[in-house]
Amino acid sequence: MEGELEKATVIHLREVSSTNDEVLRLRGSVPLPFFVRADVQRAGRGRMGREWISDLGGLWMSGLLERRHPRDNYKMMLGGALAVARVVEREASIRPEVHFPNDVMVGGKKLAGILVEERDGLLIVGVGLNVNQAEPPLPTATTLRLITGRTYAMDVMADRLAAEILRMHSLPFGEVFALWKGNLATLGRYVVLSMANGRTLRGRLLDITEDMLLLMEGGVSVPAEHVLNVRRL
Ligand code: BTN
Numbered sequence: 001m002e003g004e005l006e007k008a009t010v011i012h013l014r015e016v017s018s019t020n021d022e023v024l025r026l027r028g029s030v031p032l033p034f035f036v037r038a039d040v041q042r043a044g045r046g047r048m049g050r051e052w053i054s055d056l057g058g059l060w061m062s063g064l065l066e067r068r069h070p071r072d073n074y075k076m077m078l079g080g081a082l083a084v085a086r087v088v089e090r091e092a093s094i095r096p097e098v099h100f101p102n103d104v105m106v107g108g109k110k111l112a113g114i115l116v117e118e119r120d121g122l123l124i125v126g127v128g129l130n131v132n133q134a135e136p137p138l139p140t141a142t143t144l145r146l147i148t149g150r151t152y153a154m155d156v157m158a159d160r161l162a163a164e165i166l167r168m169h170s171l172p173f174g175e176v177f178a179l180w181k182g183n184l185a186t187l188g189r190y191v192v193l194s195m196a197n198g199r200t201l202r203g204r205l206l207d208i209t210e211d212m213l214l215l216m217e218g219g220v221s222v223p224a225e226h227v228l229n230v231r232r233l
Contacts, residue, residue, distance in 0.1 A: 005163035019062035037061035045205030057133035078180040080114035097185035100230040189212035
């Protein structure tokens with residue numbers, strides 16, 4: 001997994017509505033793959049239609065990539081979290097936890113999230129990483145600065161993250177899935193699943209299949225698309 005990382009094109013803008021929309025706007029004028037990062041997003045969005053607070057100090061970045069296989073959406077959802085975890089480990093010397101499906105957490109608080117969208121046969125991989133903010137965007141979130149007491153050069157973080165995302169994109173689904181599962185903090189644990197419909201489900205998470213089914217103790221299986229997040233009980 002080490003070795004040379006591909007140098008990616010990262011366009012830096014000051015303010016956009018959402019970098020996930022901005023990459024689509026620029027499609028055709030920049031060769032694929034490419035990334036856009038913005039200092040501020042006016043309308044950053046998270047999974048399942050939630051707002052993503054995107055003030056100055058965070059890394060808000062999206063990549064526009066070819067979608068080569070139906071499983072690429074899930075691959076990049078999981079691979080995006082692994083890419084963030086690798087960059088954080090390297091740049092900040094801390095080991096974050098990966099929680100289903102792609103939350104990157106430290107000390108029980110959310111450091112980063114990934115939103116993968118698909119448009120016209122292309123994949124948009126959007127990453128929100130809380131980096132230099134002196135205050136957490138939400139009480140349930142944290143930032144690298146709060147954890148380590150340092151601030152970080154955003155260009156370095158962005159280049160590294162883009163390269164790690166491209167590396168994940170170059171791997172087969174099975175390999176990314178195995179890496180992700182090996183990093184998952186909640187496997188075998190008693191967890192609470194927060195569902196998209198607002199309900200919660202508690203129990204032991206026995207396994208997650210390559211078809212993205214969460215197998216709970218007692219024979220219940222839950223499709224990944226119904227699950228907002230998984231937290232340890
Ligand atoms: C989540 O955990 O719900 C996913 C959050 C994804 C946020 C990023 S920030 C860059 C990109 N642009 C957006 O509007 N969203 C993603």
